[in-house]
Amino acid sequence: MTDQPTSIHHPDTHLVFNQPAPLENYNAYDTDPVLNYWVTQFSGNWANDRLSEFGHHIGHELLEAGFLANRHLPEFQPHNRFGYRIDQVDYHPAYHQLMAHAIEAGHISLPWTQPRPGAHVARAAMAFLHNQADPGSGCPLTMTFACVPALRHQPNIAEQWLPKILSTQYDGSNKPYFEKAGVTIGMAMTEKQGGSDVRANTTIATPVQESGPGQVYSLVGHKWFCSAPMCDAFLVLAKTGEQLSCFLVPRWREDGSKNPIHIQRLKNKLGNRSNASAEIEFRGAHGWLLGEEGRGIRTIIDMVALTRYDCMIGSSALMAQAAKEAIWHTSGRSVFGKNLHDQPLMINVLADLALEAEAALAITLRIAHALDHIENPQQAALIRSATAIGKYWICKRAIQQTAEAMECIGGVGYVEENMTSRLYREAPVNSIWEGSGNVQCLDLLRVLHHEPDTFKALFREFEKAQGRHPLFDQKLAALKADFADQQDIEVRARGLMEQLALIWQAATLFTYGEPQIAEAFALARLSNHPSHQFGTLPRTIDTKFIVERALVRL
Incomplete structure (x- = not known):
């Protein structure tokens, strides 16, 4: 009988060396001399304290939120457990964290509420930083920011909606816009047959009662891409006669009932994955005409x-x-x-x-x-x-x-x-x-x-x-x-x-x-x-x- 060794020495085969630490836990604004330089050159440095605070969160907890929002993708719920149609898209809490941070900091509202030299520059710097945490949630932020000049074409609608759009409060819940302090706005223009050629669109809008600017129309049609379908309303192109007109179409009607905007499916995209993009159908959805009939593209x-x-x-x-x-x-x-x-x-x-x-x-x-x-x-x-x-x-x-x-x-x-x-x-x-x-x-x-x-x-x-x-x-x-x-x-x-x-x-x-x-x-x-x-x-x-x-x- 031979003696057995009491122990066997195994060398450590997994020493980690020659690998840098990840770039995290830093201030994304303060540590970026190039961004600071150009913000200063174009008169946005009066917002440095705001941008520094924004950049701190981007380089800390929001980096992780970006990874989580892209790992746990939006999920479409067409009906609730009792069979009622709800057309709801559920996002991971990290997505809402990203949205709330940007909106509360003025990503959407700053140039419109504080129109001073450098305001658009400071807001662009915020958008630039936010995209480094998560570009997907940047999509509804962009559309909400950009809708303001279009809504101003219709003063009575602007008066009703702009205070909520320019609010610094985020509410991602699925409830009527008039119950919210802050709202987001999406866009639905593209159709299968047209793509960039929106003049080929076939969605039809007809007056519910009276026609004309600010009046309610009923929309019937299909949109191939509707980005961020949980926004509270969408700018939509539809035909009135032979010409395209522009409408603001809310997800909920003014009487509290669900507007018939039916989500068909979510797109399975290459990137921009934290943001949902949907195919939708309007089945008599109500929307307000913005501006004159036939002036939708303008x-x-x-x-x-x-x-x-x-x-x-x-x-x-x-x-x-x-x-x-x-x-x-x-x-x-x-x-x-x-x-x-x-x-x-x-x-x-x-x-x-x-x-x-x-x-x-x-x-x-x-x-x-x-x-x-x-x-x-x-x-x-x-x-x-x-x-x-x-x-x-x-x-x-x-x-x-x-x-x-x-x-x-x-x-x-x-x-x-x-x-x-x-x-x-x-x-x-x-x-x-x-x-x-x-x-x-x-x-x-x-x-x-x-x-x-x-x-x-x-x-x-x-x-x-x-x-x-x-x-x-x-x-x-x-x-x-x-x-x-x-x-x-x-x-x-x-x-x-x-x-x-x-x-x-x-x-x-x-x-x-x-x-x-x-x-x-x-x-x-x-x-x-x-x-x-x-x-x-x-x-x-x-x-x-x-x-x-x-x-x-x-």
């Missing part, structure tokens, strides 16, 4: 213009968060015997991501600055043209940016527990929602053709930066020549849109930005042979400066 476009702008904010936030996560992760990780921040090629990629994110934020807050001075014809004209440019370019670049950031982090970034996988799935929605890339191009061509003053306002904005860099001057002259040639302009529209975006970003950086960043952008994006791949910055650029500027410092 009425709702005031809402669409702002939701398109918020697509810029949302995609800028995705880009900033992706760059931030990539820079943070690589700062705490070594490969091939050196810290990743000492690897020249990795620093080139990270600096390129940071440069792209800052250029996106710069033009986004430039639009907010214009909104703060919309009474100025030059600023109003800039908004009409530049919003389409920004939505087209930033929303497309966000898709590539989030993928590159995920690659910087590696396999850890690809799994669902990490932020970047969600950012990547989220990225395409803003380029699709509120008009695809082609729609933005054609809208811009239409505006520039029919409103020559708008074209002049846009190029006056560019000309502020003339003489700052020879590459900029050369590209601006070439762009003017390209627009002078009207032949096949629709075929060339995407190329023109890209040139407009790069010139506008460069002009904004040179006019308002940090000179070293503007110089780097011109060298990287305005050369005769620019690369659309990240990590190809010219060697003359101080990449470490750019990365240090964007690094979160706890």
